[in-house]
Amino acid sequence: MELAHRMVSHGFTITFINTHVNHERLLSATQSTDHHSNQIRLVSIPDGLNPGEDPNDIGKLCKALMTSMPIYLEQLITQMKEKAGEEDKPTWMVADESMAWAFDVAKKTGLRVAAFWPVSAATFTNMRNIPKLIQDGIIHEEDGSAKKPGLVFRLTPDIPAMNVDHLSWNCFFDSESNKVIFNYIVNNNRVIKNAEFIICNSFYEAEKAVFSYSTPNVLPIGPMLSGQRLGKPAGLFWAEDTTCKVWLDEQDDNSVIYVAFGSLAVFNERQMQELALGLELTGRPFLWVVRPDITAGKTIMDLPKGLEDRIGDRGMVVQWSPQQEVLAHPAVSCFMSHCGWNSTMEGVSNGVPFLCWPYFADQHLNQTYICDVWKTGLKMVPDENNMITKEQIKDKVEELLGDGEMKKRALTMKEIAIKGVERGGSSFENFNTFVSAMQV
Numbered sequence: 001m002e003l004a005h006r007m008v009s010h011g012f013t014i015t016f017i018n019t020h021v022n023h024e025r026l027l028s029a030t031q032s033t034d035h036h037s038n039q040i041r042l043v044s045i046p047d048g049l050n051p052g053e054d055p056n057d058i059g060k061l062c063k064a065l066m067t068s069m070p071i072y073l074e075q076l077i078t079q080m081k082e083k084a085g086e087e088d089k090p091t092w093m094v095a096d097e098s099m100a101w102a103f104d105v106a107k108k109t110g111l112r113v114a115a116f117w118p119v120s121a122a123t124f125t126n127m128r129n130i131p132k133l134i135q136d137g138i139i140h141e142e143d144g145s146a147k148k149p150g151l152v153f154r155l156t157p158d159i160p161a162m163n164v165d166h167l168s169w170n171c172f173f174d175s176e177s178n179k180v181i182f183n184y185i186v187n188n189n190r191v192i193k194n195a196e197f198i199i200c201n202s203f204y205e206a207e208k209a210v211f212s213y214s215t216p217n218v219l220p221i222g223p224m225l226s227g228q229r230l231g232k233p234a235g236l237f238w239a240e241d242t243t244c245k246v247w248l249d250e251q252d253d254n255s256v257i258y259v260a261f262g263s264l265a266v267f268n269e270r271q272m273q274e275l276a277l278g279l280e281l282t283g284r285p286f287l288w289v290v291r292p293d294i295t296a297g298k299t300i301m302d303l304p305k306g307l308e309d310r311i312g313d314r315g316m317v318v319q320w321s322p323q324q325e326v327l328a329h330p331a332v333s334c335f336m337s338h339c340g341w342n343s344t345m346e347g348v349s350n351g352v353p354f355l356c357w358p359y360f361a362d363q364h365l366n367q368t369y370i371c372d373v374w375k376t377g378l379k380m381v382p383d384e385n386n387m388i389t390k391e392q393i394k395d396k397v398e399e400l401l402g403d404g405e406m407k408k409r410a411l412t413m414k415e416i417a418i419k420g421v422e423r424g425g426s427s428f429e430n431f432n433t434f435v436s437a438m439q440v
Contacts, residue, residue: 012039018044019046029239056264058177073102117199125155199434202223220427225345238319239319244321252331256286257282269302275390280307303317339358354370376406
């Protein structure tokens with residue numbers, strides 16, 4: 001959605017295609033159908049799942065996407081071409097790289113193609129180098145599973161180290177789903193060759209080694225910050241609780257621990273209880289985002305007995321927050337995060353140091369960037385019971401906030417990130433290159 005808004009500002013008209021499920025969530029979360037400009041038309045097509053099937057079952061979803069959605073997408077594009085005037089006919093398809101199967105449809109219907117990659121360039125490079133990982137004996141050819149579980153490898157000496165168990169297709173908790181996703185990615189690698197451009201939500205200085213290694217048609221245009229476009233929500237799946245901004249206004253500068261784990265991470269109840277007690281132990285104010293579905297097997301999380309009475313106004317719990325506005329608030333001191341790439345870019349762009357608690361997939365690699373490359377955060381380390389204890393939470397908060405050099409590095413990264421998207425910056429120029437090519 002942020003990319004769509006950017007393109008509209010350059011004179012494009014956008015048809016934004018979602019699955020029915022995501023389309024309804026988007027409209028519901030924003031409480032309005034007119035939050036977008038007249039230049040962005042929201043439409044949807046079926047994802048191919050049967051009624052009652054879980055869209056969060058990634059293995060089943062990938063199968064459905066590849067078999068059913070191309071049919072619906074081709075029908076939609078054909079209808080658009082038939083109904084549009086000559087100047088309004090679609091000319092380009094811009095699709096998330098994880099939907100690269102759509103490029104076969106684009107080729108069939110005469111559309112030019114660009115891919116958008118919303119995650120780190122390093123994650124994309126790992127996926128593009130599956131043949132090399134097979135050749136080097138790191139993964140099995142048939143399903144992408146690790147030949148040596150736990151093996152840490154580097155594509156080049158300068159690219160961050162990666163654990164083979166954390167590759168994007170090896171993290172979905174059952175071997176059959178992992179195999180389906182691996183083959184899905186292999187197919188995407190085949191059709192991505194049709195893309196004239198691959199644009200990504202990163203910036204050159206954040207991943208220099210990767211951009212030097214990648215193919216020249218990969219253009220970093222980030223960080224992409226939808227929160228800068230007030231009144232134009234970009235891709236919300238839950239309604240934001242804006243009352244937390246009033247609460248933040250009442251806190252001292254650089255005092256609040258912000259805790260949020262994105263839209264997919266799930267924790268068991270014991271870990272959530274431990275986290276609650278750990279936040280209490282810090283003695284610091286905290287803002288904690290707790291989705292209704294964050295606790296496995298429950299729809300509402302129970303806080304430890306007596307916690308609310310003991311904490312009083314020192315803590316605030318919301319179901320979803322206006323995260324970019326929160327991270328930009330002077331009261332926020334640090335970000336306890338799952339290290340999803342959007343959250344990573346948002347934290348970096350606001351100069352906020354991290355407490356890293358990755359859940360799965362690329363989040364482990366993002367943690368490596370934060371803690372080992374940029375040195376703007378600390379790792380939360382599970383104990384022998386796979387638990388982050390309340391004592392560790394307290395200790396890590398104190399260590400992070402007592403490290404003045406960490407904060408200085410975070411502010412330096414902020415300066416570099418913002419400079420890149422301003423006029424004359426590398427991301428600014430890359431986006432103009434992309435737009436100019438689309439206008440020919």
